[in-house]
Amino acid sequence: MESSARSRRRLDCISRHLSVPPHPNHFLQPVLLSSVQNKLKSGDSEPVIIGGMVLDIHAIPSIPANPGTTTPGKVNYVLGGVARNIADCMSKLGTKPFMISVLGLDMAGSLLLEHWKSAELSTEGILRQQDIKTPVVSNIFDASGESAAAVASAEAIEKFITPNWIQQFKHNIHSAPVLMIDSNLNLPALEASCRIAAVSKIPVWFEPVSVVKSGRIVSIAQYVSFISFYTCPVTFVSPNEDELTAMANALSGGNLFSSSPIESENSSYNSSIESLFQRLKPAIWVLLKHGIKIVVVTLGSNGVFLCSKGGLSVMRVGHEGIKRDASSRQLYNTVAVACPPNLIPDFAKSENSSLLFAVHFPALPASVVRLTGAGDCLVGGTLSSICAGLDLMQSVAVGIAAAKAAVESETNVPHVLNLAAIADDAELIYSAAKVVCHESML
Amino acid sequence: MESSARSRRRLDCISRHLSVPPHPNHFLQPVLLSSVQNKLKSGDSEPVIIGGMVLDIHAIPSIPANPGTTTPGKVNYVLGGVARNIADCMSKLGTKPFMISVLGLDMAGSLLLEHWKSAELSTEGILRQQDIKTPVVSNIFDASGESAAAVASAEAIEKFITPNWIQQFKHNIHSAPVLMIDSNLNLPALEASCRIAAVSKIPVWFEPVSVVKSGRIVSIAQYVSFISFYTCPVTFVSPNEDELTAMANALSGGNLFSSSPIESENSSYNSSIESLFQRLKPAIWVLLKHGIKIVVVTLGSNGVFLCSKGGLSVMRVGHEGIKRDASSRQLYNTVAVACPPNLIPDFAKSENSSLLFAVHFPALPASVVRLTGAGDCLVGGTLSSICAGLDLMQSVAVGIAAAKAAVESETNVPHVLNLAAIADDAELIYSAAKVVCHESML
Numbered sequence: 001m002e003s004s005a006r007s008r009r010r011l012d013c014i015s016r017h018l019s020v021p022p023h024p025n026h027f028l029q030p031v032l033l034s035s036v037q038n039k040l041k042s043g044d045s046e047p048v049i050i051g052g053m054v055l056d057i058h059a060i061p062s063i064p065a066n067p068g069t070t071t072p073g074k075v076n077y078v079l080g081g082v083a084r085n086i087a088d089c090m091s092k093l094g095t096k097p098f099m100i101s102v103l104g105l106d107m108a109g110s111l112l113l114e115h116w117k118s119a120e121l122s123t124e125g126i127l128r129q130q131d132i133k134t135p136v137v138s139n140i141f142d143a144s145g146e147s148a149a150a151v152a153s154a155e156a157i158e159k160f161i162t163p164n165w166i167q168q169f170k171h172n173i174h175s176a177p178v179l180m181i182d183s184n185l186n187l188p189a190l191e192a193s194c195r196i197a198a199v200s201k202i203p204v205w206f207e208p209v210s211v212v213k214s215g216r217i218v219s220i221a222q223y224v225s226f227i228s229f230y231t232c233p234v235t236f237v238s239p240n241e242d243e244l245t246a247m248a249n250a251l252s253g254g255n256l257f258s259s260s261p262i263e264s265e266n267s268s269y270n271s272s273i274e275s276l277f278q279r280l281k282p283a284i285w286v287l288l289k290h291g292i293k294i295v296v297v298t299l300g301s302n303g304v305f306l307c308s309k310g311g312l313s314v315m316r317v318g319h320e321g322i323k324r325d326a327s328s329r330q331l332y333n334t335v336a337v338a339c340p341p342n343l344i345p346d347f348a349k350s351e352n353s354s355l356l357f358a359v360h361f362p363a364l365p366a367s368v369v370r371l372t373g374a375g376d377c378l379v380g381g382t383l384s385s386i387c388a389g390l391d392l393m394q395s396v397a398v399g400i401a402a403a404k405a406a407v408e409s410e411t412n413v414p415h416v417l418n419l420a421a422i423a424d425d426a427e428l429i430y431s432a433a434k435v436v437c438h439e440s441m442l
Numbered sequence: 443m444e445s446s447a448r449s450r451r452r453l454d455c456i457s458r459h460l461s462v463p464p465h466p467n468h469f470l471q472p473v474l475l476s477s478v479q480n481k482l483k484s485g486d487s488e489p490v491i492i493g494g495m496v497l498d499i500h501a502i503p504s505i506p507a508n509p510g511t512t513t514p515g516k517v518n519y520v521l522g523g524v525a526r527n528i529a530d531c532m533s534k535l536g537t538k539p540f541m542i543s544v545l546g547l548d549m550a551g552s553l554l555l556e557h558w559k560s561a562e563l564s565t566e567g568i569l570r571q572q573d574i575k576t577p578v579v580s581n582i583f584d585a586s587g588e589s590a591a592a593v594a595s596a597e598a599i600e601k602f603i604t605p606n607w608i609q610q611f612k613h614n615i616h617s618a619p620v621l622m623i624d625s626n627l628n629l630p631a632l633e634a635s636c637r638i639a640a641v642s643k644i645p646v647w648f649e650p651v652s653v654v655k656s657g658r659i660v661s662i663a664q665y666v667s668f669i670s671f672y673t674c675p676v677t678f679v680s681p682n683e684d685e686l687t688a689m690a691n692a693l694s695g696g697n698l699f700s701s702s703p704i705e706s707e708n709s710s711y712n713s714s715i716e717s718l719f720q721r722l723k724p725a726i727w728v729l730l731k732h733g734i735k736i737v738v739v740t741l742g743s744n745g746v747f748l749c750s751k752g753g754l755s756v757m758r759v760g761h762e763g764i765k766r767d768a769s770s771r772q773l774y775n776t777v778a779v780a781c782p783p784n785l786i787p788d789f790a791k792s793e794n795s796s797l798l799f800a801v802h803f804p805a806l807p808a809s810v811v812r813l814t815g816a817g818d819c820l821v822g823g824t825l826s827s828i829c830a831g832l833d834l835m836q837s838v839a840v841g842i843a844a845a846k847a848a849v850e851s852e853t854n855v856p857h858v859l860n861l862a863a864i865a866d867d868a869e870l871i872y873s874a875a876k877v878v879c880h881e882s883m884l
Contacts, residue, residue, distance in 0.1 A: 071594070151512070
C-alpha cells in the first residue's frame with residue numbers, strides 16, 4: 001500500500017474517532033486483578049510463559065509456482081511458536097518473562113536460543129538436549145501470500161515439556177504475577193501448570209492455539225473437578241471465533257455451537273458488531289459458566305470482545321503502590337496518560353453471578369504485511385500491560401495496538417515495538433471501546 | 443523393501459553377471475588423462491570444486507496434506523548443492539577437494555560450514571560475509587515421497603561466486619589434478635574458471651545441473667572461440683538425457699534434438715539399451731564435435747553411457763608412479779583388485795577423429811530411499827577414482843556404485859561410503875560394461 005493512502009486511512013480513522021463522545025469510558029471499570037497487583041508489589045517477580053518455541057521456515061516463490069518443480073524465491077527463517085511470540089512481544093514492551101520450553105541442540109534450536117540470549121531473557125527454563133528435535137514449521141506460500149502447504153514437526157513440545165520439567169520451576173510460578181500456558185502442551189503438562197499456579201492463586205492465561213487443541217481446556221476443567229478444587233484455575237482465555245465455539249462445544253460435551261457467520265451485508269458497523277456479539281454470546285456464556293473469569297474473543301479486523309461474568313466485581317481495582325522496574329514503568333506511564341483509567345459503573349460492580357458483561361474494542365486499519373503473530377502479540381501486549389500495572393481495559397487496548405504492529409511486520413513479533421506509537425494506537429482503540437452487553441443471563 | 447527381497451534381487455543380479463564372458467573388458471581400454479596423472483605425480487595437489495553449497499529443507503507430512511492447512515510431519519535439514527555433494531562424496535572416498543563457494547553468516551551457513559570443518563576439508567575458498575544469504579531450497583513432499591512444492595533461494599551462488607573470488611585461488615587450480623564446475627555459476631564465473639584451468643591445461647568437468655542451466659556450456663564454447671583458444675576447455679560433461687539434448691540444442695543453435703523416449707516395451711534389455719543409444723547418439727556427437735572429450739550420459743536405472751570421439755587416443759594410458767596419500771591409495775588398491783585394468787583394443791587407439799566410441803555401464807538394482815544426490819555421487823565417485831589414479835572405465839564403475847549408495851540413503855551423500863561395498867558393486871558394474879558403439883560418424 002502506498003504511504004499516502006496509508007496516511008489518509010490513518011487520518012480517516014483518527015477523524016472518525018474524534019467524533020465519538022470525549023469520555024466514552026467513564027462508565028467502564030478500570031480492571032485489575034488483585035493477585036497480579038499483589039505479586040507485582042512483592043518486587044522482581046517475572047511472568048511465566050510455558051509453551052512452544054518454534055522456527056517457522058517461510059518459502060515465498062518470486063514467480064507463480066508449478067507443482068513438482070523448484071521455483072526461485074526467498075526462504076526466510078521466522079522466530080515463532082505461540083508461547084515464544086507472546087514472551088518475545090512482552091520482552092519488547094519492557095517485561096522480562098520467564099520461559100519454560102524445549103529446544104534441540106540443532107541449527108534451529110541455536111537460532112531460537114541466540115535470540116533469547118540477545119534479548120537478555122532467562123534461558124534457565126529452556127530444556128536443551130540431544131534427543132530433542134527443535135520444533136519447526138515449514139511453509140510454502142503461493143503468489144498471493146497465502147500458505148499453500150505447511151508441515152509442522154513439533155512433537156518435541158508435547159514430548160519434552162513434561163510435568164517434571166515444569167515442576168522444577170514451581171518457585172518461579174509461585175512468585176509470578178501471571179502464568180501463560182499455550183495449548184500445544186500435552187494434557188498432563190497443562191494440568192501440572194494449573195496445579196502449581198492454583199497453590200499460590202496465580203492467575204492463568206490459557207491460549208487455545210488452534211481449533212483442534214482448544215478442546216484441551218476440558219482436561220483442565222476435569223482435572224479441577226477431579227481434585228475437588230471448585231474454582232476453575234483458568235482466569236483468562238483468548239480464543240478467536242472458531243476456537244471459542246470449539247471450546248464451548250468441548251466444555252458442554254456437545255456440538256451446539258457453530259461459528260458460521262450470519263449474513264449482515266446491509267447492516268452498519270455497530271449493528272454488525274452487535275449481531276456478531278449476539279451470535280457468539282451463548283458460547284461465551286458457556287466458558288464463563290465454567291468458571292473462566294475473562295474471555296477475550298479476538299475478531300481479527302473486527303477487534304476484540306472483552307467479556308466477564310458477574311459484573312466486574314470478580315476483579316479488584318487498584319494500581320497504586322506497585323513496584324515496577326524502569327522499562328515496565330515506562331509502559332505504564334506512557335499508556336496511563338494516553339488511556340486515563342475510568343470509574344467503574346455501579347451496574348458492573350454487581351455481585352449478580354448471572355450478569356454477562358462485555359466490551360467491544362475496535363481494531364485499527366493496518367497496512368497488512370503478514371497476519372501471523374497478530375493474536376500472539378495481542379496476548380503479549382495485554383499481559384505486559386497487566387504486569388506493568390495497567391487495568392484490563394487499558395491492557396486490551398495495548399494488546400490490539402501490538403497486534404496491529406505485528407500485522408504490519410514481516411516477522412511474527414516486530415523487531416521493535418515503539419512505545420509512543422503503541423500508546424497512540426491504544427488511545428484510539430481505548431476511546432472507541434463500547435459496552436455491548438450488561439445483561440442477566442437468567 | 444524387505445531385506446530378503448533385496449538379497450534375492452542382489453543374488454539375481456550377481457548370477458546374471460556370472461553368465462557373462464569372464465573377461466568382457468579385455469578389449470576395452472584402461473583410460474587415464476595424462477594431465478591428471480602428471481598433476482598427481484607432483485604430490486599433494488587437490489582437485490578444485492567450484493559451485494553451490496545449499497541447505498535442502500525437506501518437509502515430509504506424516505499424513506496426507508490438505509492445501510492451506512498445516513500437516514504434522516518431519517522437517518529434515520539435508521546438506522546439498524551439486525558442487526557440495528560432489529566434493530562431500532569425494533571426501534568420503536578419501537580425496538580432499540578444495541571447495542570454492544559462498545555461505546552466509548546465518549544458521550544454514552553455519553550448519554554447512556560445520557560439516558565441512560568436521561570432515562577436515564579446507565574452508566579457505568568458502569566466502570562468508572554478512573550480506574550473503576546462504577542458498578536454501580525448501581521442499582514439501584507429498585505422501586508418496588515426491589516433491590509437491592519447492593522454493594529455491596540460491597541467488598548468492600550467482601551473485602557472490604565472482605571471477606575475482608575464483609581468481610584468488612588460481613594457484614590451487616593450476617596445481618589441481620582436475621577442476622569441477624557446476625553450471626549454477628554465472629557465465630563470467632564459468633568463463634573465468636575455464637580460463638584459469640586452460641593456462642595449466644587442467645582438465646575441466648562441467649556438471650550441467652538442470653535443463654535450463656545446462657545451456658551455459660555455450661558461453662564457455664563462445665568464450666573459447668572469442669579468445670581464439672581452439673581447444674574446448676571442457677574435458678568432461680555429465681548430463682542426463684534431458685540435459686544432453688538441451689546442451690546439444692544450445693550448442694547447435696537450434697531445436698533439433700528431443701529427449702522424448704521411444705516406445706520399446708517388448709524389446710530385451712540389450713536392444714533397449716542399443717535403441718536408447720541410437721536415439722541419443724546425434725546429441726552426444728554434437729557435444730563431442732564441439733571439443734568436449736568425454737561425455738558421461740547418466741541414464742538413471744539404465745546406467746551410464748561413457749562416450750569419446752576419435753577413439754580413446756585423446757587420452758593417455760598409464761597409472762604407474764603416481765603419488766597418492768594413504769586414503770586415496772586405499773581406494774586405488776581396493777578398486778584395482780576388483781576391476782583389473784584392461785588392454786586398449788587397436789580400433790580404439792585410432793586417431794580417426796570421426797570415430798564415436800561409447801561404452802554402456804549398467805546400474806545395479808537398489809533399495810531406493812531417495813533419488814536426490816545420485817547424479818552428484820556419480821560425478822564425485824568418478825572424480826575421486828580418477829584422482830586416485832584409476833582409469834576412466836574403473837572410475838565410472840565406482841561412480842555408479844557411489845550413486846547406488848546415494849539412492850539407498852536418506853541424505854544426498856551417504857554418511858559413510860564403505861570402500862569394500864563400493865568395490866564389490868563397482869566390480870559387478872565394470873564386468874558388465876559393454877561397447878555399444880565404435881563407428882565412424884562420417
